[in-house]
Amino acid sequence: MSMQPPRYVPQRTCTVEQIIIRGTVPYRIRRWAPESGSSLNAPPLLLAHGWMDVGASFQRCVDYLSAGREVIALDWRGFGGSRNPQPVDSYWFYDYYGDLDAVVDYISPTHPIDLLGHSMGGNITMTYAGTCPARIRRLINVEGFGLAKSDPSKAPTRLAQWLSELKSPTSLRSFASEQDVVDHLKRRSPRLEQEFGSWLARQWTEPGQDGRWHISADAAHKRVNPILYRSDEAVATWAEIQAPVLWVEGEQTAQERRSSGAYPRSEFEDRLSKVQSVERTIINQAGHMIHLDQPEALAVAIESFLSR
Numbered sequence: 001m002s003m004q005p006p007r008y009v010p011q012r013t014c015t016v017e018q019i020i021i022r023g024t025v026p027y028r029i030r031r032w033a034p035e036s037g038s039s040l041n042a043p044p045l046l047l048a049h050g051w052m053d054v055g056a057s058f059q060r061c062v063d064y065l066s067a068g069r070e071v072i073a074l075d076w077r078g079f080g081g082s083r084n085p086q087p088v089d090s091y092w093f094y095d096y097y098g099d100l101d102a103v104v105d106y107i108s109p110t111h112p113i114d115l116l117g118h119s120m121g122g123n124i125t126m127t128y129a130g131t132c133p134a135r136i137r138r139l140i141n142v143e144g145f146g147l148a149k150s151d152p153s154k155a156p157t158r159l160a161q162w163l164s165e166l167k168s169p170t171s172l173r174s175f176a177s178e179q180d181v182v183d184h185l186k187r188r189s190p191r192l193e194q195e196f197g198s199w200l201a202r203q204w205t206e207p208g209q210d211g212r213w214h215i216s217a218d219a220a221h222k223r224v225n226p227i228l229y230r231s232d233e234a235v236a237t238w239a240e241i242q243a244p245v246l247w248v249e250g251e252q253t254a255q256e257r258r259s260s261g262a263y264p265r266s267e268f269e270d271r272l273s274k275v276q277s278v279e280r281t282i283i284n285q286a287g288h289m290i291h292l293d294q295p296e297a298l299a300v301a302i303e304s305f306l307s308r
Helices: 055-064 093-107 120-131 152-166 178-188 194-204 231-238 265-272 295-306
Strands: 015-021 025-032 045-048 071-074 113-118 136-142 205-207 213-215 245-250 278-283
Touching: 015 093, 025 055, 025 093, 045 055, 045 093, 045 120, 055 071, 055 194, 055 295, 071 093, 093 120, 113 120, 120 136, 120 231, 136 295, 178 194, 178 213, 194 205, 231 265, 245 295, 278 295
Parallel strands: 045 071, 045 113, 113 136, 136 245, 245 278
Antiparallel strands: 015 025, 025 071, 205 213
């Protein structure tokens, strides 16, 4: 008789809410309530995931966070439980800023919050914190490097590519089994625990009628963005951030290699130097997906920064 592998059970359980923001946009948020009788009196901590991720991927990190504060994770529009049943051509960063503002209105309409963003989420939260500085008490940017400076001469080609892609349906890859999903997650995060990987596979994908496991995201995310990344505008908002900022990166991050050399480290350092108050921490034995590679170490860094 074969033994069933152990299943991961969250140490901190959450409630899942489906809300409507900005009138018509469905959003899923996960809320980990503070423990009963907590006297921490801390603002809520909102977690914003990266591209092709979901808020549930923070669960293992939340397990290690203090139970004295409320923690909330969103699914960005077009990901996880925040998908609109109506077809969408493309997704725009300015919508994400509007979405974030609406979520902050929902969870803390009158008091500033603490905010953490990973990767794409880090870029969105940095711009938001500089645009609405009074709404953020402390900000944590995990591997949100931003993109390489764009060349305006590439605009016609980029726009033509987008117009061409609009003429054809898009699709995301699928997987033959839950274990295939786990294996894929482990390729981008080799230190992902098997038990948590199996749990996360059921949050990140969903079984289809064809018997395969499909990523819980809108395939329109695969289309090229016709709007070039305007790094100068992004950095201008970074300079307006009033909250203390913690920059977190993995020891094994290869930011320059991922950009094929188009975004040198020196350019990122120049951007970060524009932020008024920055602390840094490096998480050992971690790559880009720090919250999956080293959830406990990331939680320690978060607690240390937010508790000062």
